Amino acid sequence: MGVILITPEKCTNCRSCELACSLVHEEEFNPARSRVTVLTWGREAHSVAVMCLQCEEAGCMAICPARAITEDKASGARLVNPTKCIKCQMCIHICPFGSNSYDTKGRKILKCDLCAGEPQCAKVCPSGAIVYGERSTVNVEKRQQAAGKLKAIVRGVRASCSVGVDNYCG
Amino acid sequence: MFGWRGQLLRVNLTSGAIRKEPLEESVVQAYLGGRGLGACLHAREVPAATEPLSPANHLIFTTGPLTGTLAPNGGRYTLVAKTLPDGALSAASIGGNWGPELKYAGFDAIIFEGRAPEPVYLWITDGASDLRSAAHLSGKTVSETTDLLRRETDEKAKVCCLGPAGENGVSFSVVVSDYSSAAGGAGLGAIMAAKNLKGVAVRGTQGFRVANPGKFRDAAMNIRATMAATPLTGKGSKLYDLILVADRVEQDSRPSAGGLARPHGCFGCTTGFSSFVVDGENEETLPLAGDVRPNFVDCRWQQYGLFTDLGLEFAATKAMLAAFSKGDEADEAKLARKTAYGNGPRPCSSRQWNPFPAQPRRGGYPPTDRSGCVAGGYIVIPRLADPDGTDTARHRWLLAAAADSAGLCPFALGTLEADVVAELLSAATGIDYSPGEIMQAGERITRPANGNRG
Numbered sequence: 059m060g061v062i063l064i065t066p067e068k069c070t071n072c073r074s075c076e077l078a079c080s081l082v083h084e085e086e087f088n089p090a091r092s093r094v095t096v097l098t099w100g101r102e103a104h105s106v107a108v109m110c111l112q113c114e115e116a117g118c119m120a121i122c123p124a125r126a127i128t129e130d131k132a133s134g135a136r137l138v139n140p141t142k143c144i145k146c147q148m149c150i151h152i153c154p155f156g157s158n159s160y161d162t163k164g165r166k167i168l169k170c171d172l173c174a175g176e177p178q179c180a181k182v183c184p185s186g187a188i189v190y191g192e193r194s195t196v197n198v199e200k201r202q203q204a205a206g207k208l209k210a211i212v213r214g215v216r217a218s219c220s221v222g223v224d225n226y227c228g
Numbered sequence: 229m230f231g232w233r234g235q236l237l238r239v240n241l242t243s244g245a246i247r248k249e250p251l252e253e254s255v256v257q258a259y260l261g262g263r264g265l266g267a268c269l270h271a272r273e274v275p276a277a278t279e280p281l282s283p284a285n286h287l288i289f290t291t292g293p294l295t296g297t298l299a300p301n302g303g304r305y306t307l308v309a310k311t312l313p314d315g316a317l318s319a320a321s322i323g324g325n326w327g328p329e330l331k332y333a334g335f336d337a338i339i340f341e342g343r344a345p346e347p348v349y350l351w352i353t354d355g356a357s358d359l360r361s362a363a364h365l366s367g368k369t370v371s372e373t374t375d376l377l378r379r380e381t382d383e384k385a386k387v388c389c390l391g392p393a394g395e396n397g398v399s400f401s402v403v404v405s406d407y408s409s410a411a412g413g414a415g416l417g418a419i420m421a422a423k424n425l426k427g428v429a430v431r432g433t434q435g436f437r438v439a440n441p442g443k444f445r446d447a448a449m450n451i452r453a454t455m456a457a458t459p460l461t462g463k464g465s466k467l468y469d470l471i472l473v474a475d476r477v478e479q480d481s482r483p484s485a486g487g488l489a490r491p492h493g494c495f496g497c498t499t500g501f502s503s504f505v506v507d508g509e510n511e512e513t514l515p516l517a518g519d520v521r522p523n524f525v526d527c528r529w530q531q532y533g534l535f536t537d538l539g540l541e542f543a544a545t546k547a548m549l550a551a552f553s554k555g556d557e558a559d560e561a562k563l564a565r566k567t568a569y570g571n572g573p574r575p576c577s578s579r580q581w582n583p584f585p586a587q588p589r590r591g592g593y594p595p596t597d598r599s600g601c602v603a604g605g606y607i608v609i610p611r612l613a614d615p616d617g618t619d620t621a622r623h624r625w626l627l628a629a630a631a632d633s634a635g636l637c638p639f640a641l642g643t644l645e646a647d648v649v650a651e652l653l654s655a656a657t658g659i660d661y662s663p664g665e666i667m668q669a670g671e672r673i674t675r676p677a678n679g680n681r682g
Binding site for chain 2 (some may be wrong): 071072073074077078080082083084085086087088089090181182184209
């Protein structure tokens with residue numbers, strides 16, 4: 059069972075994820091009908107991909123009055139059953155990330171289904187801003203980066219101690 | 229019709245009349261879109277002797293069948309018009325997000341005719357369009373105009389517009405989309421300003437289909453994987469020093485004050501870099517960055533941002549400053565501002581051709597092909613990628629013309645070959661293109677009669 063990891067500082071605003079998503083699910087190129095959305099601050103040249111993170115304690119699942127959202131054990135995705143869904147859109151209101159949306163053209167809830175365990179957004183992302191991987195290993199790179207920074211700081215502190223110019227470390 | 233939306237918008241600025249017209253299938257099949265389609269339409273409708281700044285000149289915005297698709301680097305659109313000084317037909321390709329948004333709104337192209345009696349902007353949303361007064365936008369910079377237009381129309385709208393440089397008739401003024409992507413090299417800002425057109429805001433939620441979605445996805449994913457794996461854009465490649473400015477800035481531990489902190493590219497950009505290029509000791513020089521060393525990346529970014537915000541073309545402005553500014557960066561910024569507001573050195577007037585051309589390119593590339601982001605220097609890239617010269621410059625030139633017209637960014641051409649373009653186009657349009665036909669389209673598009681003086 060995998061998990062989506064989003065690294066906003068790697069996002070280049072290419073929006074390939076939106077295209078792959080709308081092509082796979084709706085057979086058209088249309089970011090407005092994508093389950094992943096890239097939010098952009100053009101002036102500052104910053105962007106962040108926003109999508110369903112398949113919460114363990116999923117509010118959408120808990121609040122759905124029709125019990126239309128269930129967990130897919132194989133992929134870990136919370137799936138909307140379109141035949142059960144009554145389109146009350148409570149799952150949209152409750153999502154803390156604003157990830158879900160309503161598709162006025164197809165008259166349905168747009169929510170990430172992890173493409174049955176092979177999310178196309180992660181596959182197409184050229185910069186690694188969206189990655190899909192095993193829960194235990196997907197964030198190893200981030201962990202190593204953070205550890206590397208700590209190491210550099212600690213080394214710096216030690217170095218300044220050994221020089222002992224101003225006895226900074228006491 | 230697949231790939232294309234099959235519809236263009238004809239806007240008569242003199243009368244304010246806006247009309248939707250079907251796209252001619254035989255024309256787009258032969259000329260694909262982009263500069264090919266734009267030049268074909270222009271040559272057909274506008275007499276050869278038309279003055280560039282007269283209302284009779286048309287300004288045409290075109291996309292390609294691959295614009296807005298999953299095809300790698302497929303976010304391009306093109307501006308076509310007769311330009312100064314001699315009225316030759318010119319095309320400038322531009323990135324950002326505006327072109328795809330136009331297709332999502334239902335159109336492949338817009339033709340602007342005539343001249344508006346007062347400054348206007350065009351607002352397009354999902355098949356509907358509206359000309360609105362832009363009197364309050366006069367003299368506003370690109371970022372100010374973009375922000376205001378989005379506030380007045382839709383916060384999600386994509387905007388291409390002029391800065392003060394275009395409005396004041398500077399010969400090297402650009403049209404800018406998404407704050408920083410500029411259609412440079414042909415002085416199109418002044419041409420657009422002569423129509424009293426300040427900008428075009430677009431919002432589209434309609435989407436469009438391709439003929440064979442499964443095949444298209446496979447083809448696009450494959451070529452994307454190849455591009456990601458190719459040393460052309462990877463660290464340690466020959467081109468690394470040359471292209472990956474954004475990456476370099478990211479590596480730089482200094483906080484970049486107002487500069488770019490990481491790569492931020494155009495729509496569909498697979499390569500993750502913006503089209504801002506630095507030249508080290510490499511033999512080829514890309515116009516935008518001819519004078520820059522890596523340590524100056526930050527300051528260059530700020531200069532690029534300032535010039536583009538004013539609507540000035542970067543390379544030409546640098547050349548102008550080299551001739552007229554003796555001072556430091558602050559002095560350069562001051563002179564650039566004066567130029568943009570019409571008080572610069574005398575040769576900057578739009579009545580003359582740009583007296584400050586970017587450094588000429590070496591390598592035998594036709595110097596007339598001036599389309600492209602900030603003067604089209606990207607054509608040197610395939611040559612650097614393939615220094616043995618198994619591809620002739622002409623082959624690359626024709627392929628670039630076809631790919632450009634299809635809606636692809638020629639930055640992708642280091643890896644893209646005619647067979648890939650053919651595969652993508654066939655899956656998108658449902659028309660069976662062979663690699664040979666792609667090259668024939670390139671021939672057709674670059675025919676002198678078809679206005680590729682650039």
